[in-house]
Amino acid sequence: xxxxxxxxxxxxxxxxxxxxxxxxxxxxxxxxxxxxxxxxxxxxxxxxxxxxxxxxxxxxxxxxxxxxxxxxxxxxxxxxxxxxxxxxxxxxxxxx
Numbered sequence: 001x002x003x004x005x006x007x008x009x010x011x012x013x014x015x016x017x018x019x020x021x022x023x024x025x026x027x028x029x030x031x032x033x034x035x036x037x038x039x040x041x042x043x044x045x046x047x048x049x050x051x052x053x054x055x056x057x058x059x060x061x062x063x064x065x066x067x068x069x070x071x072x073x074x075x076x077x078x079x080x081x082x083x084x085x086x087x088x089x090x091x092x093x094x095x096x
Contacts, residue, residue: 002087006051014043015068019093024056035088043068065095 022037037052041061071094076087 009040009048009050011040011042011044011048012046014046016040016048017043017066017068018062018064019069019091020058020061021091022052022056022058035090038091040069062093065093067096069093070096 018041020039021035022039023035024033027033033053033055036054036056037050037058039047039049039058041047041064073092073094074088075090
């Protein structure tokens with residue numbers, strides 16, 4: 001419903017093996033945004049960064065998946081009515 005799709009990014013050679021998430025901590029009475037971008041590392045060492053938002057900072061890199069990333073599970077906050085909506089709050093990527 002909200003947001004815009006961006007162009008896809010791909011590993012030049014190989015496949016995704018690890019990720020880092022850009023997260024803004026809770027802002028108290030300010031506007032919370034939570035997850036704002038992802039970086040991925042490819043099996044050939046290339047790094048891919050999405051087109052995200054400027055808020056927050058990147059965490060460390062996940063452990064590397066020897067055979068690649070094959071799945072994802074997301075934690076999404078539902079509509080808050082009169083509260084502050086954040087949408088995506090966390091993600092877990094699964095190795096093949």
